[in-house]
Amino acid sequence: MRISLRTVFFMLCGLLGGLYLLSVYGALGRTLTQQPNVHSPQKPNEHSPEQQRRQKAVRVAMQHAWHGYRTHAFGHDELQPLTQSGNIRWGNWSISLLDALDSLKLMELHTEYAEAKAHVRNIDFTRSPHGFTISVFEMTIRALGGLLGAYELDHDPLLLQKAEEVGRTLARAFDTPTGLPYSQLDVNNPKLSGAGMASLAEAGTMQLEFKQLAQISGKREFWDMAERVSDVLEAGSRTHTGLYPMYISVLTGQYAKWTEYTVGAMADSFYEYMLKQYIMHGDDKYRSRYIASVDAITSTLVGRTKGNLAFVGRLANDGRLVREMEHLACFYPGLLALGAQVLDRPQDLLLAEELTHTCFVAYNMTATGLGPEHVYFIEDGGLGISPSDSRYMLRPETVESLFVMYRITGDQKYQEWGWQIFESIEQYARVEHGYAALVNVLQTNMTSNLEDSMESFFLAETLKYLYLLFSPPTVLPLDEYVFTTEAHPFRIIK
Numbered sequence: 001m002r003i004s005l006r007t008v009f010f011m012l013c014g015l016l017g018g019l020y021l022l023s024v025y026g027a028l029g030r031t032l033t034q035q036p037n038v039h040s041p042q043k044p045n046e047h048s049p050e051q052q053r054r055q056k057a058v059r060v061a062m063q064h065a066w067h068g069y070r071t072h073a074f075g076h077d078e079l080q081p082l083t084q085s086g087n088i089r090w091g092n093w094s095i096s097l098l099d100a101l102d103s104l105k106l107m108e109l110h111t112e113y114a115e116a117k118a119h120v121r122n123i124d125f126t127r128s129p130h131g132f133t134i135s136v137f138e139m140t141i142r143a144l145g146g147l148l149g150a151y152e153l154d155h156d157p158l159l160l161q162k163a164e165e166v167g168r169t170l171a172r173a174f175d176t177p178t179g180l181p182y183s184q185l186d187v188n189n190p191k192l193s194g195a196g197m198a199s200l201a202e203a204g205t206m207q208l209e210f211k212q213l214a215q216i217s218g219k220r221e222f223w224d225m226a227e228r229v230s231d232v233l234e235a236g237s238r239t240h241t242g243l244y245p246m247y248i249s250v251l252t253g254q255y256a257k258w259t260e261y262t263v264g265a266m267a268d269s270f271y272e273y274m275l276k277q278y279i280m281h282g283d284d285k286y287r288s289r290y291i292a293s294v295d296a297i298t299s300t301l302v303g304r305t306k307g308n309l310a311f312v313g314r315l316a317n318d319g320r321l322v323r324e325m326e327h328l329a330c331f332y333p334g335l336l337a338l339g340a341q342v343l344d345r346p347q348d349l350l351l352a353e354e355l356t357h358t359c360f361v362a363y364n365m366t367a368t369g370l371g372p373e374h375v376y377f378i379e380d381g382g383l384g385i386s387p388s389d390s391r392y393m394l395r396p397e398t399v400e401s402l403f404v405m406y407r408i409t410g411d412q413k414y415q416e417w418g419w420q421i422f423e424s425i426e427q428y429a430r431v432e433h434g435y436a437a438l439v440n441v442l443q444t445n446m447t448s449n450l451e452d453s454m455e456s457f458f459l460a461e462t463l464k465y466l467y468l469l470f471s472p473p474t475v476l477p478l479d480e481y482v483f484t485t486e487a488h489p490f491r492i493i494k
Contacts, residue, residue: 242296
């Protein structure tokens, strides 16, 4: 993977800022060393007036974000809130609109939802700008998943019709010798071409969406296509039981031998969909694969600092544990907690609480209260955590785990942590025309510290999980719904 000068700059800024944080840690006045309270699962508390107030505040935030998109980027893929413009970086499929549909419906923003749904009819999912290739992975989780999630809450036949249109377009990418999809697709060109390698996440994060499409449309071919991919991913030769290399050949079905092992970028949602396929469909092979993966990850990728912070690192191809954790990997404690409940694995809940605590510490230790893209865990004394990439991209993974942990344990500290994060988002990321990513979470001076970006997952995931964190447990309960990796709710059908 190529590393740009811009990325190197951010990483250097993060390291320098992290050293500064370690020197002033005691002056921050936050209780970072408090260890998680491990206890038996209990029912979440009822919907108190305070939680109702917080839920309404998140709803107002969604209205503000949507208003910026509607006013300056409606029909485009994403809002650029600083320049008050839109982009078509995902192929001009109105991705923010599709990704936000079920969030608008869930939050009872009826006018906004009706207008967005009306626009869906006008999107041509068989076309994209000339010469543009779409990401099959991103369009599966954002476009297909978004339409199916909205259909789950609405049951409007239009949404299913358009979901089938997306599914048929993306299915072309699976016409390969192995059945693994090409990672990119030129929808205007009937001749397939693409890179010979796909990441683990690109190949292994489409089963929920395509199987759901198969079930509600009655088109068995979508199910068979998804199942074939899972079989090929499992059949590839591997060195470590329960761990899967980051890249696989679309042409041969064999894994690359030079890659790392991670639950972060390029691999994360593959592990997520093992458990969720078992929950959705009851197939025991996914249960077995998930358990094997948890056991391997726990024994191989989990480390601790001298300050007793648990983290999930990466296994380098030389066998060395890289003591760095991505924000993306903060979905994992929520997954562990869900698996602990479904599979009766209490030891996984203990680790889930530890990792959730670490992910919150990554937010709580910064001047803005927002979490960096990457953190590094230092082997010397002290708490042992330092930002290595100081950007904040409005990501959802930490609040996702807070939501799941609260629903499963009933511990209100997760609501308090989530509210603290939401207040930081409001203070530092909210701008006049939406919300903007931060260049450096260590700086509270917002001059030149904002990026002109509001990705669709902020609407689909971050705000949805915050809204659900403060909602009654009867709203999309975890024993009735599975959330896709893009937070789109599918009702469990076994």
